[in-house]
Amino acid sequence: MEIYLIKIIIAHLVGDFFLQPTSWVKDKERKKLKSGKLYLHVLVHVVLIFVVFLSFDIWKVALSIGVLHLIIDALKSAFQTKKNARILFFVDQILHFSSIVLVWHIFYKGYLDISFLNETKTWILISGALFLTMPTSIIMKVIIAKWLPDNDDESPKSLQNAGKYIGILERVLIFVFILTNHFEAVGFLLAAKSIFRFGDLKEAHDLKLTEYVLIGTLLSFGIAIVVSFMVLGLLK
Numbered sequence: 001m002e003i004y005l006i007k008i009i010i011a012h013l014v015g016d017f018f019l020q021p022t023s024w025v026k027d028k029e030r031k032k033l034k035s036g037k038l039y040l041h042v043l044v045h046v047v048l049i050f051v052v053f054l055s056f057d058i059w060k061v062a063l064s065i066g067v068l069h070l071i072i073d074a075l076k077s078a079f080q081t082k083k084n085a086r087i088l089f090f091v092d093q094i095l096h097f098s099s100i101v102l103v104w105h106i107f108y109k110g111y112l113d114i115s116f117l118n119e120t121k122t123w124i125l126i127s128g129a130l131f132l133t134m135p136t137s138i139i140m141k142v143i144i145a146k147w148l149p150d151n152d153d154e155s156p157k158s159l160q161n162a163g164k165y166i167g168i169l170e171r172v173l174i175f176v177f178i179l180t181n182h183f184e185a186v187g188f189l190l191a192a193k194s195i196f197r198f199g200d201l202k203e204a205h206d207l208k209l210t211e212y213v214l215i216g217t218l219l220s221f222g223i224a225i226v227v228s229f230m231v232l233g234l235l236k
Contacts, residue, residue, distance in 0.1 A: 011048035068099040128231035171224035178228035
């Protein structure tokens with residue numbers, strides 16, 4: 001039964017990300033419910049259901065997907081503004097995938113096995129991953145605050161909060177690499193970051209900034225490695 005769910009998801013991915021030109025998206029944002037591209041986009045999704053199943057017998061599934069897609073996209077178009085566009089994108093996709101699972105359940109009696117949420121290992125993994133995001137960023141900020149140079153990452157030349165999000169991404173990647181037994185990838189990640197940072201630090205000619213970045217990098221990697229091995233130990 002899972003094959004039916006996969007086919008519907010493929011149809012959604014193709015329809016939303018491959019066969020939806022930017023001009024359609026802009027037209028929907030501008031004209032909202034009056035946009036002809038909105039209804040054309042929904043029609044594409046309906047046709048794709050027939051294509052992935054290679055059958056017209058699933059017209060009820062196709063119609064259901066089309067109606068639900070239209071409702072979700074219509075609501076998004078009606079409420080979207082420049083300020084909430086980013087968050088509505090993710091809400092929109094969550095609702096689409098939820099509607100897909102609903103249709104799959106109704107027509108094919110499928111269900112998602114979420115018994116893993118009752119397992120201790122799952123919550124250990126979630127706890128470790130969460131700790132390496134914002135909590136570790138705050139801990140690091142407290143530890144190295146006294147060494148913060150005048151020209152830190154929040155200067156006009158740097159993206160807002162870029163350093164924080166880079167740190168979170170690198171720690172999560174280290175967590176994944178260690179848990180999947182790819183320790184060499186951790187060294188590659190450290191080397192890659194060093195190469196990208198080398199040019200900036202060389203141009204800055206600031207010893208304090210270099211030392212600050214080095215402390216932050218080693219501390220970030222160190223915490224990520226320690227937490228990852230702790231999680232590995234708990235999982236065993």
